Amino acid sequence: DSGVxxxxxxxxxxxxxxxTLRCSPRSGDLSVYWYQQSLDxxxxxxxxxxxxxxxxxxxxxxxxxxxxxxxxxxxLNLSSLELGDSALYFCASSVVLxxxxxxxxxxxxxxxxxxxx
Amino acid sequence: QKEVEQxxxxxxxxxxxxxxxxxxxxxxxxxxxxxxxxxxxxGPELLMYTYSSGNKEDGRFTAQVDKSSKYIxxxxxxxxxxxxxxxxxxxxxxxxxxxxxxxxxxxTSLIVHP
Numbered sequence: 001d002s003g004v005x006x007x008x009x010x011x012x013x014x015x016x017x018x019x020t021l022r023c024s025p026r027s028g029d030l031s032v033y034w035y036q037q038s039l040d041x042x043x044x045x046x047x048x049x050x051x052x053x054x055x056x057x058x059x060x061x062x063x064x065x066x067x068x069x070x071x072x073x074x075x076l077n078l079s080s081l082e083l084g085d086s087a088l089y090f091c092a093s094s095v096v097l098x099x100x101x102x103x104x105x106x107x108x109x110x111x112x113x114x115x116x117x
Numbered sequence: 118q119k120e121v122e123q124x125x126x127x128x129x130x131x132x133x134x135x136x137x138x139x140x141x142x143x144x145x146x147x148x149x150x151x152x153x154x155x156x157x158x159x160g161p162e163l164l165m166y167t168y169s170s171g172n173k174e175d176g177r178f179t180a181q182v183d184k185s186s187k188y189i190x191x192x193x194x195x196x197x198x199x200x201x202x203x204x205x206x207x208x209x210x211x212x213x214x215x216x217x218x219x220x221x222x223x224x225t226s227l228i229v230h231p
Contacts, residue, residue: 002160033218042223043161043205056218090160105151106219108160 123222
């Protein structure tokens with residue numbers, strides 16, 4: 001068990017709908033990352049938050065958004081869903097140490113499997 | 118060309134074999150190199166982490182980085198059926214502010230048969 005919790009585990013929804021995926025990072029981890037994993041694209045970085053603020057953006061569609069709350073849990077919102085959004089969505093967290101020390105180990109949750117029909 | 122290239126396999130080996138998994142990359146700024154193992158329907162799990170070039174050993178696993186060739190490898194000795202999983206390489210440049218973004222390969226599916 002990595003200590004990163006994602007809910008729900010499975011989600012089936014129709015095209016055009018909106019869903020929210022939730023992630024609780026490991027205790028003490030300030031940084032949260034969201035990744036999308038599909039068969040043809042592999043693990044793609046979407047967005048990173050650090051202590052409530054957006055830190056980096058990857059290949060995240062405009063229909064997708066995320067936020068990190070004061071208790072450090074994060075939510076990924078996916079709207080106007082399309083069939084191609086069906087994928088595994090992973091959250092990962094890591095400790096960010098002080099200046100000059102970078103911890104590069106990211107710990108992943110079990111993922112949310114999204115199926116758009 | 119993707120930044121990180123990894124043969125998806127599958128790679129099928131008999132139990133006890135030495136397994137070699139590899140990735141190549143194009144970004145010479147990468148400094149941190151990681152290997153993750155992902156079982157079916159599970160999240161990736163960090164196996165090994167190395168910084169810069171050289172070898173690192175942990176039990177049956179050895180990670181090797183050759184920055185001059187932009188090539189990294191993971192060796193598994195005495196492979197077991199329980200090693201059957203997808204192995205993903207990941208690498209990052211590190212960034213200011215103490216954060217980093219790992220870039221992943223697509224993963225190699227390994228099957229170890231008894």
